[in-house]
Amino acid sequence: MGIISYIKNEIQVIRERDPAIKSNMEVLLYPSFKVILRYRVAHKLYLKKHYFLARWMSQKAARKTGIEIHPGATIGKGLFIDHGSGVIIGETTIIGDNVTLYQGVTLGGTGKEQGKRHPTLKDNVMVSAGAKILGSFTIGENSKIGAGSVVLEEVPPNCTVVGVPGRVVRMGDQKVPRTDMDQIHLPDPVLNDIRELQNDNIRLYKQLKEMERHMRCMLPDDAEFAGNSGNTEEQCSGCIEKEKKEEKSDEII
Numbered sequence: 001m002g003i004i005s006y007i008k009n010e011i012q013v014i015r016e017r018d019p020a021i022k023s024n025m026e027v028l029l030y031p032s033f034k035v036i037l038r039y040r041v042a043h044k045l046y047l048k049k050h051y052f053l054a055r056w057m058s059q060k061a062a063r064k065t066g067i068e069i070h071p072g073a074t075i076g077k078g079l080f081i082d083h084g085s086g087v088i089i090g091e092t093t094i095i096g097d098n099v100t101l102y103q104g105v106t107l108g109g110t111g112k113e114q115g116k117r118h119p120t121l122k123d124n125v126m127v128s129a130g131a132k133i134l135g136s137f138t139i140g141e142n143s144k145i146g147a148g149s150v151v152l153e154e155v156p157p158n159c160t161v162v163g164v165p166g167r168v169v170r171m172g173d174q175k176v177p178r179t180d181m182d183q184i185h186l187p188d189p190v191l192n193d194i195r196e197l198q199n200d201n202i203r204l205y206k207q208l209k210e211m212e213r214h215m216r217c218m219l220p221d222d223a224e225f226a227g228n229s230g231n232t233e234e235q236c237s238g239c240i241e242k243e244k245k246e247e248k249s250d251e252i253i
């Protein structure tokens with residue numbers, strides 16, 4: 001594609017996807033326009049194994065635009081990076097046609113994989129501001145990744161994913177039930193431990209009281225118990241049971 005048709009194409013892409021643009025000339029001011037133009041050249045250099053030159057171009061563009069596209073990445077037609085700052089596209093990323101990325105997006109690796117380490121974005125995917133997609137899996141056609149999400153596994157086509165870690169909340173036109181989506185009322189492990197300790201404490205206290213009553217019952221009325229005189233009013237459950245049985249047998253007689 002010649003430079004004129006490339007610019008015409010970019011004007012169309014940006015006008016379609018950014019309502020803020022007022023004139024065709026403004027396209028030249030977009031970091032997306034500048035960086036993708038340089039990426040196309042750097043990618044050709046990369047394919048011809050001029051790795052240093054390719055990286056040099058991409059790093060120069062990154063300093064100017066805040067968008068770092070590794071020249072090894074494979075990018076289809078109609079990519080639009082809105083605003084641009086802080087966007088990273090890793091070496092083995094594959095991007096389909098008509099993909100939109102917002103500021104702060106990372107298409108990166110986890111550091112655990114070799115070879116293909118970065119994601120594949122199919123056609124018409126939208127990745128919202130600040131989202132991170134980490135790993136060598138695929139985001140299906142027409143899927144949307146919500147702002148601030150961290151996506152760590154494959155996303156089927158036509159889905160919306162939000163949250164950390166990213167979960168599918170919409171599939172096609174259907175909302176996915178949010179059984180496990182509560183990100184505000186998080187479990188509090190310390191509070192749970194305290195509650196368990198409180199319950200144990202109550203159980204032990206009751207057992208101790210019962211043992212104390214049992215010992216009182218076994219002592220003669222005038223005997224001292226733990227510094228107090230024996231109290232026969234408070235009887236242990238064993239003695240109460242025994243007394244009840246005795247009363248019943250008396251009634252029968």
Ligand SMILES: CC(C)(COP(=O)(O)OP(=O)(O)OC[C@H]1O[C@@H](n2cnc3c(N)ncnc32)[C@H](O)[C@@H]1OP(=O)(O)O)[C@@H](O)C(=O)NCCC(=O)NCCS
Nearest residue numbers: 102127128129144145146147148160162163169170175178
């Ligand atoms: C994800 C997004 C694209 C909406 O997609 P959608 O398919 O229309 O999804 P919905 O708006 O129906 O949201 C589905 C659910 O996810 C929740 N949700 C949406 N975006 C979310 C986000 N970024 N983080 C957490 N939850 C989010 C919604 O509250 C809704 O929850 P509910 O089912 O309890 O009501 C949008 O919310 C988003 O993140 N846009 C950001 C765009 C952007 O980056 N703009 C920057 C311009 S500078």
